[in-house]
Amino acid sequence: MEMKVEYVNLTIDGMSIEVEKGGTVLQAARQVGINIPTVCYMENLSPYGGCRMCVVEISNGDGRASLDTSCTHKVSEGMMVQTQSPRVIRARKMLAELLLASAPNVKIAQDIAARMGILKVRFPMEDNRCILCGLCIRMCYEQMDGKALGFSGRGVGRQVSMPFKVRPESCRLCRGCDFVCPGLVIPCQGIKEPGEICGRCVRVEEMASCCSAPTFGCFCERNPL
């Protein structure tokens, strides 16, 4: 039996496009080469909408526009999307500044801040290594079937942890969580001899790494290089 594919028409940044029904605004934007910044989104994992970085301005023609995360917002007929409006840029700049103030040593926070042109942070700096993006949890549940990681607590006390802070039997140490974590720390040992070339940060795949979530226990501590 032939599967009938339905399409919807929408406008994105002034461009009229036709995309498959059931997809998200982010997917539609990528199809036409519009690059919306994301932090907690990863293809092949379900979208979460927690970092809010991919917000775009959406209106349905009735005059009222609101911001919503493009990674979760499904496309609909007649939708009008603005990915770079002043309202969106203002939001992304502040989100970038907030992320940077919380996790300056996480590479993606620096990347997005640089992209948004943030020159200084007006909040007291912290040094969190976990940005609560939830990618590790979704990887563990959806791709690796470990179901060993989850969010605990709430609000500013929210953490990624394993149940009762103990690694459950279902965890096979597959390191899928490490693979997707933006806060992963590549242990830098520096060069030991003059002339030595380190290159660890470049040869990421070859390096043992530290998980950024404190409950795992630092791999590095247990396996010193």
Added chain:
Amino acid sequence: MKKIRSVSDLEKWREDILARQKQYKAIVAVCGGTGCQAYGCQKIKQAFQKELKKKKLQDTVLLKYTGCPGFCERGPLVTVYPREIFYQRVKVEDIPLIVSETIQGGRVVEHILFEDPDAHRKIINSKDIPFYKAQMRLLLSNNDLIDPTRIEDYVAIGGYQSLAKALFEMEPDEIIGEIKESGLKGRGGAGYPTGKKWENCRRAPGDIKYVICNCDEGDPGAFMDRCLLEGNPHSILEGMLIGAYAIGANEGFIYVRHEYPIAHKHAEIAITQARKAGFLGKNILGSGFNFEVEIAKGGGAFVCGESTALIASIEGMVGEPRSKQIHTVTQGLWGRPTNLNNVETWANVPLIIKQGSKWFSSIGTEKSKGTKIFSLVGKVKNTGLVEVPMGITLKEIIFDIGGGPQNGKKIKAVQTGGPSGGCIPASLFNLPVDFDSLTEAGSMMGSGGMIVMDEGSCMVDVAKYFVHFLKGESCGKCLSCREGLKRMGEILDGITEGKGNGESIALLEELAVVVADTSLCGLGKTAPNPVLSALRYFRSEFEDHIIKKRCPAAVCAPLIQYSILEEQCTGCGACKKICPAQAIEGEKKLRHRIQTALCSKCGSCKDICKANAVMVQ
């Protein structure tokens, strides 16, 4: 209690109950609401029981608990029928007098009657008391008459007749039409047209649908829903039954916050009794309609008052809100069409069905129909629950009903709409209270919390309070809400500690706008309102804290100092004994002194000093 299987059964039962009530010469109604529980109403009731037994009156005088009549400031409250004599601030010692003078002698006991502060006269009936005069107690008046743990009381006042009418004289679409025509809008804060919501849910595809009653009532300072569910739980059940029938749902949930143990208990009792009587279960009243309802408990999370988070909580998960791109009426509980309404909204339904949409829409204003219950609390004389027609002004509520300020201080502002709302300054008290007028002024009517503030309240402190409240209640999913509120809290902390600078307010406003714009759910979206409205109307207070490092209302702990006035101090030593930080030194009969470095700014010394010698500035 036998099962009621038809409308005529219901009528017969009602007549039986009324006939049996005739045996009583008098009724003593003691308010059993949580507020009066705190004032010791249990002892009052026990004392009555003893006294009535002593005088051998227990068979001719009916003694019962009723729901909250709303005048919590004056509890314990006792009303004696048939004359409806309203006694307030009743003490156990007064009981023998009430029994001998009022019940046996037909006279009033003067000293426990309410005294009109202006006219200096005693008032016998509650409806003549200024607090009650301007009210329109369509919903709350039933609380005065019903023992919430007895379904017979509800049936006696005509309960479940609206359900009978809906099941046998109306079609579902007709019911929805009536609710639409009435203009009823959601009472939980968002004010969405109830009829439209029901219609959308009815039209949503799916055989299994749900109705939910939201009794999470997280707004601090609001307790209307508690009183309704505690005092008249059957009215909510009846409303849900009618709604479920109209929408096509056969299962319902009542989500009660765990901080309301009595409301939870009364709801459970009501459900058990309704089930026994045949108002819940299969083939209700012989109509062929089935409906069951379950109570779900909250776990101490304000965010669970938001509909998608509430639904997640019922599903046995954390209360994390979900996207509302597809509304809950289409995909809600377990992905099925779900109609969620607030307690007060459900309570209005039986009234509308009984008396008609035309009657209901004649009350209130053009866009805001019916009455609204408010919890009038804070720095006002008459605190309690008030039910008024929409469109009444803030001034009438705060001054005519509320009796104006306490302790001679001037009223400065009123906070409405809880953490999603804002403060309205006294200069705008002529504004009517409805769904739209307060929103234009930067606040919102919200679920009904109305907190009055006077000169002794610091508006910066209030803004800080709300930000910290929301920060603690944020589920933590959205970066904007989680981090944004944290940083707003830091800025406000700094301001109240005298560490603010010229950029503080601008940064606060910048943050506020983005938190509101980018958060997923209502908590984050409305979080900046209290701060922005405080800045709009009380900017000078913020500037005092920042520039002068002063708190004009003497509230912000880091900026104030407690000291003992030498001339007034008698050296009694009471403050030294009570000080939890042991910060007071002094010898007996000699002037005492507070060591500022150790002082915890708790105010115990000020509370206990009989010589009024403690000063705060």
Added chain:
Amino acid sequence: MDFKHVDTIIEKHQGKRTALISILHDVQDEYNFLPEGALQKVASRLQMNANDIYGVATFYKAFSLTPRGEHTVTLCLGTACHVRGGPNLLRALKSHLRIEPGQTTADGKIFLQAVNCLGVCAIGPVMFVDGTFHGGMNSVKAQRIVERIKKGKAGVSA
């Protein structure tokens, strides 16, 4: 601990997932906190992941995963109680008991808790001690109540 009572509690609620929070409240009332073993049992009976139950138990502020004191003193931090001097009460109790809200005193007698609204706003500031509401509180009355608890006096009233 074999957590026999947990089975009874789950049966009382017919093992329904919608009753999860009610079940956890009952378990906490029974053991004075939520022991890990009890939570694991609930999870397995309700066919939940250990992660999910740990997430729920740590999300809702009503629950404590560490043993609480014999007596619970709950302070209301609602707005109405706040403008009527609630923070002063909190400062007095913190100073007097030398603990923060959410902690238990060293002798295990008193667990101090601050909640966001008890719904008795008209008579604020309000304290809820071992099942009894106390209205119209101030710093002095609050300390007096705590003293009576420490001295082991039952039937506390202000």
